Each structure stands twice: as structure tokens, then as C-alpha cells.
Amino acid sequence: MTVFFHELRRNRLSLAVWAAAxxxxxxxxxxxxxxxxxxxxxxxxxxxDMGSFTAAFxxxxxxxxxxxxxxxxxxxxxxxxxxxxxxxxxxxxxxAREEREHTAEFLYTHPLTRTRIVGEKLAAVLAQILLLxxxxxxxxxLSMRVIGESAEAKPLLLLFLAYLLMQAELAAITFGVSAFxxxxxxxxxIGAAIMLYFLNILANITEKAAFLKFITPxxxxxxxxxxxxxxxxxxxxxxxxxxxxxGVSAAFLKYGKKDI
Amino acid sequence: MEAIRTEALSKYYxxxxxxxxxxxxxxxxxxYGFIGPNGAGxxxxxxxxxxxxxxxxxxxxxxxxxxSRERTRILEKTGYLPSEAAFYGGMRVRDIIALSARLxxxxxxxxxxxxxxxxxxxxxxxxxELSLGNxxxxxxxxxxxxxxxxxxxxxxxxxxDPLMQQEFYALLRERNAEGATVFLSSHxxxxxxxxxxxxxxxxxGRLLAADSVESLGHTGVKRVALRGAAELPELAGVRDTRxxxxxxxxxxxxxxxELLTALAALAPEDVTISDPDLEEVxxxxxxxGDA
Numbered sequence: 001m002t003v004f005f006h007e008l009r010r011n012r013l014s015l016a017v018w019a020a021a022x023x024x025x026x027x028x029x030x031x032x033x034x035x036x037x038x039x040x041x042x043x044x045x046x047x048x049d050m051g052s053f054t055a056a057f058x059x060x061x062x063x064x065x066x067x068x069x070x071x072x073x074x075x076x077x078x079x080x081x082x083x084x085x086x087x088x089x090x091x092x093x094x095x096a097r098e099e100r101e102h103t104a105e106f107l108y109t110h111p112l113t114r115t116r117i118v119g120e121k122l123a124a125v126l127a128q129i130l131l132l133x134x135x136x137x138x139x140x141x142l143s144m145r146v147i148g149e150s151a152e153a154k155p156l157l158l159l160f161l162a163y164l165l166m167q168a169e170l171a172a173i174t175f176g177v178s179a180f181x182x183x184x185x186x187x188x189x190i191g192a193a194i195m196l197y198f199l200n201i202l203a204n205i206t207e208k209a210a211f212l213k214f215i216t217p218x219x220x221x222x223x224x225x226x227x228x229x230x231x232x233x234x235x236x237x238x239x240x241x242x243x244x245x246x247g248v249s250a251a252f253l254k255y256g257k258k259d260i
Numbered sequence: 261m262e263a264i265r266t267e268a269l270s271k272y273y274x275x276x277x278x279x280x281x282x283x284x285x286x287x288x289x290x291x292y293g294f295i296g297p298n299g300a301g302x303x304x305x306x307x308x309x310x311x312x313x314x315x316x317x318x319x320x321x322x323x324x325x326x327x328s329r330e331r332t333r334i335l336e337k338t339g340y341l342p343s344e345a346a347f348y349g350g351m352r353v354r355d356i357i358a359l360s361a362r363l364x365x366x367x368x369x370x371x372x373x374x375x376x377x378x379x380x381x382x383x384x385x386x387x388x389e390l391s392l393g394n395x396x397x398x399x400x401x402x403x404x405x406x407x408x409x410x411x412x413x414x415x416x417x418x419x420x421d422p423l424m425q426q427e428f429y430a431l432l433r434e435r436n437a438e439g440a441t442v443f444l445s446s447h448x449x450x451x452x453x454x455x456x457x458x459x460x461x462x463x464x465g466r467l468l469a470a471d472s473v474e475s476l477g478h479t480g481v482k483r484v485a486l487r488g489a490a491e492l493p494e495l496a497g498v499r500d501t502r503x504x505x506x507x508x509x510x511x512x513x514x515x516x517x518e519l520l521t522a523l524a525a526l527a528p529e530d531v532t533i534s535d536p537d538l539e540e541v542x543x544x545x546x547x548x549g550d551a
Contacts, residue, residue: 002359002363006348006359010350101346101348102344103346103347103348104312105345105346106342106346106347106360106402107363108312109312109335109338109342110335110360111333111335111336111363111364112335113331113332257314259313259314260307260312260313
């Protein structure tokens with residue numbers, strides 16, 4: 001497990017900064033809720049009356065006036081996008097970084113199989129995503145306690161689970177891409193995360209683009225959907241898991257015989 | 261058993277040449293130099309032996325094990341020093357050295373300390389603060405601390421000051437005397453001539469010569485420079501003559517005694533007799549190849 005722990009150690013600062021930033025934003029979002037409710041009647045009307053824009057963020061499905069609805073939408077924006085960016089950057093740099101920073105020669109001339117190195121790196125990526133989500137969830141729950149609000153336990157749990165899975169999927173896909181890169185890829189990772197985020201918004205706006213929910217992992221993490229239906233959309237999730245498996249397989253196959 | 265054996269080993273990067281048909285044998289316990297200019301294919305050969313890249317043709321064995329099938333077992337018994345060692349930023353020297361040992365699942369702390377002392381390496385420094393020479397020393401410790409059977413060293417002394425080079429070669433000699441094999445690449449002929457028992461010359465991806473250093477180095481050829489001499493000595497074995505700013509230079513491949521007699525007769529103001537540089541030795545091999 002030397003590579004696994006080395007990866008965690010190497011990324012500890014970046015993980016701490018991302019987790020702190022996302023948790024802080026989400027915590028603030030929760031903490032300002034009481035002030036929002038004061039003006040909520042107005043806000044609700046405004047938000048419910050913006051046509052496509054309302055649909056884009058799922059505000060036609062949940063009430064912004066209830067804490068659960070409010071939280072699911074805020075969570076989607078903060079943990080959804082933030083977590084996706086973190087996961088994509090982590091995934092895309094896991095393998096390519098060794099070559100970019102010329103440390104590949106050091107690592108790959110030690111007596112470890114390529115499969116083992118790739119496996120431990122993947123495990124480290126997933127562990128970091130788990131840690132980030134645990135930290136963010138803890139801060140969110142703490143903030144809820146501070147303002148004395150709560151949401152239904154099951155949808156809330158599903159919401160956090162969905163984000164965890166979505167980030168794991170994104171990381172697995174970008175991890176696979178990373179095996180084919182010699183350097184960089186950071187822009188590619190960030191671009192992919194943002195593009196997938198907007199695909200989901202597009203799918204929310206028009207029925208014709210609803211099929212996009214199969215492609216983007218944001219499809220099964222739509223907070224509004226989860227809160228209103230109380231379950232994860234298995235068909236979207238299944239496609240996501242398949243894509244993740246493809247990414248991981250590509251990484252193992254490609255890296256097993258790559259010239260370094 | 262041979263420590264390294266390659267048979268018609270070839271590597272192409274797409275259409276670009278890496279190495280072509282390199283057949284090389286390094287006996288166990290040998291101290292072997294691999295000479296060639298930059299881009300000749302030294303690093304490509306080494307990277308093939310370590311399994312970092314895969315061959316497009318031919319085959320090779322290291323310590324009796326096939327490079328494509330038994331990569332991990334080969335790496336267990338090998339210590340490798342890259343020509344430009346790069347390490348993970350933000351780590352201290354001692355952490356890098358310990359990481360290398362952990363990746364080998366070995367406790368090498370005592371040996372690492374001894375090597376750091378010998379090489380005068382401060383293990384509390386951060387790697388990004390290190391000079392080229394000090395980074396090299398970290399690489400040397402990582403390559404040697406687990407006492408491997410085979411040392412594969414890519415231009416090991418570049419960046420080391422002359423005293424450190426001495427210290428480093430003394431360490432290698434010590435390991436070699438204990439039975440380990442040393443295989444190092446270099447473009448400094450004098451270094452190979454001084455320390456290695458065998459050497460191979462590579463150029464443009466092809467092996468030009470492989471022999472004991474004695475037979476390779478003592479081609480008998482010397483570069484002679486004469487200042488204030490009116491004419492060249494009349495000797496067999498004089499070639500590649502040049503004149504620059506009143507200095508005559510030529511390559512001489514005959515008996516030293518005859519050269520000295522001839523030079524005495526010319527009574528030059530100043531004489532320099534030196535080993536020809538690498539290019540000139542190559543020229544020598546090329547001339548031999550053409551003949």
C-alpha cells in the first residue's frame with residue numbers, strides 16, 4: 001500500500017483546500033437559509049416564474065420555500081459542481097502527473113507491477129473523494145443543526161450518495177483518459193466536468209435533450225429529482241457505472257504496456 | 261551467467277529510430293561502460309532493459325530473466341540511476357530515500373545513512389532546493405541502498421564534482437568487488453577508460469564496437485599538438501592533420517617511442533599529447549568500419 005499512502009500524502013494539501021472550500025460554501029448556504037425564508041414568499045414567486053431558467057436548476061420540481069428543496073438545489077450547485085471539478089482534476093492527473101513531473105522513472109523502476117501501481121493510484125483517488133464528501137456532509141449537517149432545520153433523512157442520504165457516485169464516475173473516466181496522456185490534461189478534466197454539468201442543465205430545459213441524462217453523471221445527481229422522488233434514477237446510474245468501468249479498464253489495459 | 265544479454269534488440273518510436281539490432285553481452289561481475297554521444301541510443305537501451313519501454317524487435321535478458329515477462333523480478337535485483345533524477349516535490353531527501361526503500365519492501369536505513377555520509381548529502385533538505393549534483397546523489401543512494409546485484413546507471417557522474425566522482429566510483433568499485441555487476445552509460449571517454457573493464461560504443465542507434473576497454477581504448481591513437489614546429493614528423497600512422505594559429509595537430513596511432521624521437525628532432529616550443537576526445541575515437545571506429 002506504499003503507493004496508496006504516498007498518493008494520499010502527496011495530495012493532502014489539495015484535498016484539504018477543496019474540502020474546506022466546498023464545505024465552507026455549502027455551510028454558508030445552509031446558514032443563510034433563515035434569512036432567506038423571511039423573504040421566501042417573494043423569492044419563491046420569482047424563482048418559480050423564470051420559465052426555462054427555473055427548470056434548468058430543477059426549481060420547478062421542488063419548493064425553494066422548504067429547507068429540503070432549498071438544500072438540494074444549493075447542494076447541486078456547490079457540492080455537485082465543486083466535487084465534480086475536484087474529482088475530474090484528481091482523476092486526470094493521477095497517472096499523467098508522474099510523466100509530467102518526470103517522477104515516472106523513479107516510480108516505475110521499483111519492483112512493482114504496473115497493475116499494482118495503477119490499482120493503488122485508483123484506490124487513492126476514490127479514497128480522497130470519499131474523504132472530501134464525508135467532510136462536506138459533516139459540515140452541512142452541523143450547519144443544519146446550528147439553524148435548527150432538517151431534511152428527510154432518506155433523500156438526504158441518497159443525495160450525498162449520488163454525489164459520491166457521480167464524483168467516482170467522473171474520476172474513473174478521467175483516470176482512464178489520464179492513461180493515454182503524457183502531460184497536462186488538467187484543462188481537459190475541468191472542461192469535461194463543466195461540459196457534463198451543462199449537459200444536465202440542457203436536459204432539464206427541454207424534453208428533446210432529456211436523453212442527455214444518460215450521458216452525464218449529473219443526470220442521476222439532480223438534487224431536485226432525488227428530493228421529489230426519494231430515489232436514485234437507476235437507469236441513469238447504470239450507464240454511469242458502465243462508463244466508470246470502461247474508464248478503469250482502459251487505464252489498466254493501456255498503462256500495462258505503455259512506453260514511459 | 262550473463263548479467264545482461266541482448267539479441268538484435270530494436271526500438272522504434274513510430275518511424276523514429278531508437279536503437280537498431282543491438283546485441284550486447286555483459287558478464288556477471290563486470291564493470292561495463294556504454295559510450296556514445298547524446299541521442300545515440302544509450303538511454304533507450306537502458307530503458308528497454310528496465311521495462312520502461314517495450315522493444316519493437318529482438319529480445320533481452322537481465323540476470324537470466326526475460327525483460328518483457330519478468331520485469332518486476334528484474335527490478336528487485338537492480339539499482340537504477342536515471343541521467344536526470346526527478347523526485348516528488350515537497351519531500352525531504354530522507355523521505356524520498358525511505359519511500360524508495362518502502363517501495364522495495366526493505367529496510368535500508370543503515371546503508372542509506374552510510375551512503376549519505378560518504379556522499380556528503382544532507383538528508384534533511386527539501387528536494388526542490390537541491391542542486392543538480394545533490395539531486396544526483398539522492399538518485400545514487402536510491403540506486404545503491406538495497407545492495408542490488410546489478411547497477412544500471414545512466415550518465416551517473418554528470419553534475420558531480422570531481423571529488424564526488426571519485427567517491428562515487430570508489431563505492432561502485434567496492435560493490436563490484438563484492439560481486440555486483442555495474443553497467444553505466446557515459447559520453448566521457450576518460451571516465452570509462454579509467455574505471456570500466458569492458459565497454460561498448462553506440463552511435464546512431466547501432467553498436468559500433470564492444471570489447472575490453474584495453475583493446476578499445478588502446479587503439480594507440482593520441483591527439484598530438486605541436487607549437488612552433490615547422491613541419492609534421494615523418495611517421496607512419498599520422499593522420500587528420502590540422503593547422504590553427506601556428507599549432508599543428510594530428511592523430512597518431514603508432515608506437516610512442518617513435519613519436520618521441522621524431523618530435524625531439526623537430527624541437528617544437530611546446531607539445532601536448534592527449535587522449536583524443538570521443539568524436540575522434542568514433543572517427544577512428546568509422547575509419548575502421550570503412551576500411
